[in-house]
Amino acid sequence: MLWFVWQYVYTCFLRFWLKWFLRQITGRCELQRICANCKAGAPRTAKAEHSLRSSKSTVLRGAVDVKEDAVENCVAQIMKEKNIKEQSDPEFKVRLRQCLMQISGYNSLYVSVEELRKQGFDSENEAHEQMLLKLWNLLMPAVKLESRITKQWGDIGFQGDDPKTDFRGMGMLGLTNLVFFSETYTSTARRVLSHASHPKQGYSYAIVGINLTEMAYSLLKNGALKSHFYNTVPGKPQLQHFQQLFCYLVYEFDKFWVEEQPESIMEFNLYREKFHDKVKLLLLDPSITLILTVEPKN
Amino acid sequence: MTETDSTTLRCPGCREARGTLGLLSILRKLKSTPDQEVRILLLGLDNGGKTTLLKQLASEDISHITPTQGFNIKSVQSQGFKLNVWDIGGQRKIRPYWKNYFENTDVLIYVIDSADRKRFEETGQELAELLEEEKLSGVPVLVFANKQDLLTAAPASEIAEGLNLHTIRDRVWQIQSCSALTGEGVQDGMNWVCKSVNSRRK
Numbered sequence: 299m300l301w302f303v304w305q306y307v308y309t310c311f312l313r314f315w316l317k318w319f320l321r322q323i324t325g326r327c328e329l330q331r332i333c334a335n336c337k338a339g340a341p342r343t344a345k346a347e348h349s350l351r352s353s354k355s356t357v358l359r360g361a362v363d364v365k366e367d368a369v370e371n372c373v374a375q376i377m378k379e380k381n382i383k384e385q386s387d388p389e390f391k392v393r394l395r396q397c398l399m400q401i402s403g404y405n406s407l408y409v410s411v412e413e414l415r416k417q418g419f420d421s422e423n424e425a426h427e428q429m430l431l432k433l434w435n436l437l438m439p440a441v442k443l444e445s446r447i448t449k450q451w452g453d454i455g456f457q458g459d460d461p462k463t464d465f466r467g468m469g470m471l472g473l474t475n476l477v478f479f480s481e482t483y484t485s486t487a488r489r490v491l492s493h494a495s496h497p498k499q500g501y502s503y504a505i506v507g508i509n510l511t512e513m514a515y516s517l518l519k520n521g522a523l524k525s526h527f528y529n530t531v532p533g534k535p536q537l538q539h540f541q542q543l544f545c546y547l548v549y550e551f552d553k554f555w556v557e558e559q560p561e562s563i564m565e566f567n568l569y570r571e572k573f574h575d576k577v578k579l580l581l582l583d584p585s586i587t588l589i590l591t592v593e594p595k596n
Numbered sequence: 597m598t599e600t601d602s603t604t605l606r607c608p609g610c611r612e613a614r615g616t617l618g619l620l621s622i623l624r625k626l627k628s629t630p631d632q633e634v635r636i637l638l639l640g641l642d643n644g645g646k647t648t649l650l651k652q653l654a655s656e657d658i659s660h661i662t663p664t665q666g667f668n669i670k671s672v673q674s675q676g677f678k679l680n681v682w683d684i685g686g687q688r689k690i691r692p693y694w695k696n697y698f699e700n701t702d703v704l705i706y707v708i709d710s711a712d713r714k715r716f717e718e719t720g721q722e723l724a725e726l727l728e729e730e731k732l733s734g735v736p737v738l739v740f741a742n743k744q745d746l747l748t749a750a751p752a753s754e755i756a757e758g759l760n761l762h763t764i765r766d767r768v769w770q771i772q773s774c775s776a777l778t779g780e781g782v783q784d785g786m787n788w789v790c791k792s793v794n795s796r797r798k
Binding site: 415452457458463464466467468472501502505506508509511512515516562563564565566567568570 | 642643658659660661662663665666667668686687688689690693696
């Protein structure tokens with residue numbers, strides 16, 4: 299209760315006067331101070347984003363939803379609104395532009411991820427089918443698939459004899475993530491699969507991968523991945539950056555699962571939540587980078 | 597067995613409405629006996645729609661469902677009276693674990709993908725085996741002929757015939773066509789569930 303009162307008083311009155319006071323003594327507005335004093339990456343971009351979002355000016359508030367091609371114009375408008383001269387603070391423009399590129403980049407990454415998720419796996423689509431077969435070949439190079447509909451799919455962790463029903467709510471996002479991991483870190487993926495194939499402590503590799511795609515997707519959607527992307531991608535993050543994060547999750551989840559030694563697959567959701575909490579905790583650190591530390595092709 | 601991953605919706609006064617499909621409204625229809633747990637078990641083949649049904653009952657988002665590894669559970673509690681709905685994954689590999697969840701089941705809900713005709717035989721076999729289980733003897737069974745929103749879905753009457761439901765003599769049973777996706781038919785099925793729990797507890 300006290301906390302809410304404090305929050306209310308702070309955001310309504312104190313913050314304004316504090317900013318005014320600091321502006322008087324430093325001669326710079328809040329955004330300028332953030333761009334000058336905070337380290338590039340999440341420490342700077344997340345603060346700038348918060349400052350813009352809580353601004354009284356509609357120009358500044360609107361900047362958090364800016365599209366990539368309007369960033370340049372948006373920077374000029376902000377400088378005009380805040381009456382900042384380029385000559386007096388030459389670094390500011392460059393830094394603010396970078397912040398806005400990261401902010402708009404995160405939003406557009408979500409849009410493209412969502413688009414791929416909404417695209418269901420379609421057996422009639424040749425490209426989808428090829429991708430599914432590619433996943434098999436990457437993971438099981440020595441074993442030939444007997445037919446398109448076969449129990450063998452269970453060997454890489456699909457539920458039944460046709461994987462098409464397993465992608466469900468994750469659609470093609472689930473499949474592209476699995477293929478990306480197997481293609482970029484082939485031997486790591488095979489090693490993870492071998493852990494998953496353990497008769498007692500195993501799990502279903504492919505559907506756990508689809509489940510972890512859901513984890514990555516939800517974290518992206520609720521903004522939890524901002525610090526990670528602001529710290530690891532200087533400009534606009536691409537789909538492959540999201541897929542890299544997925545690789546991190548699969549690798550780390552497998553490690554976690556093996557270490558924890560659950561009794562059986564029936565405990566999956568319990569350990570998934572534990573792992574999810576661990577990741578969420580890591581993401582609260584403004585300097586976080588969730589990077590898979592094995593070399594590609596390894 | 598743990599319940600730490602359960603979603604518990606507590607409702608001390610139990611006056612708030614959570615929609616007609618909500619677990620709380622089901623709980624309210626059950627005859628309340630404090631310190632008692634009503635246990636509903638959702639079983640069926642993978643991709644039948646068990647998790648969608650569970651989420652629909654709990655008024656949760658059903659757009660990003662993924663295959664169930666292990667199980668999901670939703671609980672509601674009111675004045676010491678508790679309703680637990682267990683959704684156990686349906687893939688062949690984990691069906692051997694189903695038996696760990698039989699004990700003290702009040703109603704079995706068996707979910708069928710009515711459009712997956714190729715697996716009618718398999719789903720019928722699994723159901724027949726469940727009905728033979730000692731721990732489930734006499735437990736009322738509701739068969740949800742799910743996915744009726746699909747054009748290719750078989751009607752409930754055809755499924756009932758295929759599964760030989762009319763030969764069941766040792767318990768009350770019901771088949772209900774529904775779509776867990778749109779919610780159609782789910783309420784009717786759940787009303788039957790409440791009715792059969794109540795008459796068993798008389």
